[in-house]
Amino acid sequence: MPEIELSAGTIDYQDTGGDGPVVVLAHGLGFDESVWADVVSALHPDFRVVVPVLPLGSHRRPMRPDADLSAHGVARLLAEFMDRLDLRDVTLVQNDTGTAQLLVGVQDERIARLVLTSCEALDNYPPGVQGRILSVACKVPGGIFLLLQSFRFPFLARMQTSLGGMAKKRLPTELIARWYGPLLRNRHIRRDFTRFLRTTRKDCYLQAARNLPEFTRPALVAWGAEDRMMPPATGRRLAELLPDARYVEIPDARTLVQLDNPGALTEEIHRFVKDHPVPGER
Numbered sequence: 001m002p003e004i005e006l007s008a009g010t011i012d013y014q015d016t017g018g019d020g021p022v023v024v025l026a027h028g029l030g031f032d033e034s035v036w037a038d039v040v041s042a043l044h045p046d047f048r049v050v051v052p053v054l055p056l057g058s059h060r061r062p063m064r065p066d067a068d069l070s071a072h073g074v075a076r077l078l079a080e081f082m083d084r085l086d087l088r089d090v091t092l093v094q095n096d097t098g099t100a101q102l103l104v105g106v107q108d109e110r111i112a113r114l115v116l117t118s119c120e121a122l123d124n125y126p127p128g129v130q131g132r133i134l135s136v137a138c139k140v141p142g143g144i145f146l147l148l149q150s151f152r153f154p155f156l157a158r159m160q161t162s163l164g165g166m167a168k169k170r171l172p173t174e175l176i177a178r179w180y181g182p183l184l185r186n187r188h189i190r191r192d193f194t195r196f197l198r199t200t201r202k203d204c205y206l207q208a209a210r211n212l213p214e215f216t217r218p219a220l221v222a223w224g225a226e227d228r229m230m231p232p233a234t235g236r237r238l239a240e241l242l243p244d245a246r247y248v249e250i251p252d253a254r255t256l257v258q259l260d261n262p263g264a265l266t267e268e269i270h271r272f273v274k275d276h277p278v279p280g281e282r
Contacts, residue, residue, distance in 0.1 A: 001013065001014055001033075001053075002015060004081065004084055004085070004086065005104055005198055006077055006080050006081060006234060007046045007064045007067075007077070008055065008068070008069070008073070008077050009055065009061060009062065009067060009069035011052055011053050011054065011055065011059060011061070011081070012052075012053045012059070012224035013033070013034075013051060013052040013053060013081070014033045014040065014050065014051040015047070015048070015049075015050045015052060015085075015197075016024070016040065016044045016048055016050075016052075017048075018044075018046060018047070018048045018050045019048070019093060020036040020046050020047040021048070021088050021089065021273055021278070021281050022047070022048045022050065022088065022089065022090050022091065023043055023048070023049050023050070023090070023091045023093060023269070023273075024051070024052070024053065024054070024078075024082065024087065024090050024091070024092050024093065025039065025040070025049065025051045025093050025094065025095075025167050025258075026054065026078060026092065026093065026094045026097075026099065026100055027051070027053075027054065027056070027058075027095060027096065027097075028056065028095055028096020028097035028119070029056045029057055029096060029097045029193075029196065030056065030057040030058060030085055030163075030179055030180065030183070031056070031057075031058055031096065031159075031179055032053045032058035032179060032191075033052075034175060034179075035175075035179075035256065035258060035259065036051050036258055037143065037259065038259070038262035038266075039258045039265060039266055039269075041086070041260050042262060042263070042266040043266060043269065043270075046258030046270070047091075047273075050085065050087065050118060052078065052081050053231075054074055054077065054078065054099075054194075054197060055067070055069055055074065055077070055184050055192050056074065056097060056123075057179075057180075057182070057189065057190075057192070057193040057195070057196075058178070058179045058180070058181075058182055058183070059189065059192070060155065060183065061188065062189055063192050065191075066223070067192075067195075068199075068228060069195040069196045070195075070196065070199035070200050071097070071099050071102060071183055071196070071199075071200040071204050071205075072102055072204060073099070073101035073199075074097075074099045074196065075099040075100070075103050075106075076122075078099060078100070078103065078105065078109035078183050079103055079110075080152065081128075082110045083110070087110055088110060089110075089112040089278040089280075089281060090110050090111050090112060090113075091111075091112065091113040091114075091269070091272075091273055092111050092113070092114055092115065093115040093117065093182050093269065094114075094115070094117065094119050095117045095118065095119055095255075095256070095257065095258060096118065096119055096120070096166075096230075096255055096256070097119065097120060098116075098120035098125075098152045098208070099115060099118040099271060100114065100116065100119075100203055101116070101119075101121060101205065101208040101209070101211075101212065102204065102208045104143065104210035104211045104212055104214065104215045105214040105215065106211070108215065111217065112217060112218075112278045113136035113217060113219070113220070113272065113273065113276055113278075114215060114217065114218075114220070114242075114270065115219070115220045115221075115222060115269060116219070116220070116221050116235070116238060116251050116256045116259070117204055117221075117222050117224070117250075117257045118223050118224045118227045118229075118230040118235065118254070118256075118257055119173060119211065119230060120205055120230065121205055121208075121230070121234050121237075121238050122206065122209050122234055122236075122237055123202060123205075123206065123240070124204075124205075124230060124231070124234050125200075125201075125202040125205050127169060127229050127230055128165070128228060128229030128230070129161045129165070129227070129229075130161065130162060130163075130165060130166070130229060133161070134192070134197055135197065138194050138197035138198050141197075143147040143228070144190060144193065144197070144272045145190065145195050148180065148183050148184055148190070149184075150162065151163070151176060151180035152184065153183065154171075154173045154176050157171070157176045157180070158170065158171060158176075162244045163176065163211070165228060165229060165254070165258055166193050166229055166254055166255040166258040167254055167255070167258050167259050168252060168253060168254050169259060169260050170254065170280045171259075172240070174270055179269075191234070202271070209238075209241060212241040212242050213242070213243060215242055216241070216243050216244060217244065218227050218244050218245075218272070218275075219239075219242040219244060219245040219246075219248045220245065220246055220248070220268060220269070220272045221235050221236075221238050221239040221242070221245055221246070221248070222249075222250055222255075222257065222265060222268050223235030223236075223247070223249050223250065223257075223258065224249070224250055224253035224255055224257045225249035225250060225251050225252070225253060226252070226254050227253070227254045228254065228257050229254070229255045230255055232249060232255075234248075235247060246272070248268055250264050250265055251264060252264075255264075264279050
């Protein structure tokens with residue numbers, strides 16, 4: 001994978017290339033680009049798809065010790081990434097962690113279209129049982145290290161109160177190992193992960209919600225119909241705040257809509273981009 005040095009450190013990214021409309025896919029906490037693999041494959045013939053590996057726990061290289069890895073800091077890093085690659089008229093797609101919302105009204109010049117799939121938003125932070133467990137663990141010395149040991153055992157990771165509650169489909173062992181391997185092996189990656197948890201507060205998402213009415217460009221809110229961690233009611237409220245938004249529910253999907261029903265999500269993204277062309281796009 002190519003890599004790029006940013007102010008917080010060096011990150012990897014996937015870039016399919018091509019001269020089609022640009023789609024940037026942003027993953028959530030504890031995931032990497034592989035969580036989007038099926039969506040990338042489906043979009044690639046018609047789009048240039050770019051997937052940064054954000055420093056949210058499954059990244060390969062630790063960030064600088066002084067890096068701002070709060071939700072706001074990760075959002076700024078995403079904006080810096082798009083600037084450095086000079087990505088224009090981007091369709092930005094966010095899942096799980098709600099950092100893309102924090103760019104609205106702040107650093108959203110490169111975003112032509114916004115897609116929010118099941119993600120943290122409004123007052124739903126920390127989200128669900130999983131979020132509350134992480135919130136408590138990060139405040140206890142050694143708590144995150146102890147909690148992460150459960151991910152050495154796939155049957156524990158698949159529990160409904162853990163990673164398994166985020167997906168309707170059974171999560172493959174190899175993906176669980178890929179996502180949580182860096183956290184288990186590298187204390188500096190755990191440091192980055194813990195920093196995000198300790199510095200991100202509910203008020204950052206509430207502030208982001210106050211900025212959403214300023215985003216007058218097209219938006220799509222595509223929520224997992226069976227999501228328990230990020231309830232569909234949250235998605236409907238988000239769509240009501242965005243002036244030019246359409247709300248849809250992705251059937252047979254929980255939080256990880258791109259894993260549970262990539263076909264339906266990809267179809268919605270295709271339709272959304274087609275219905276809202278940007279001048280000069282091919």
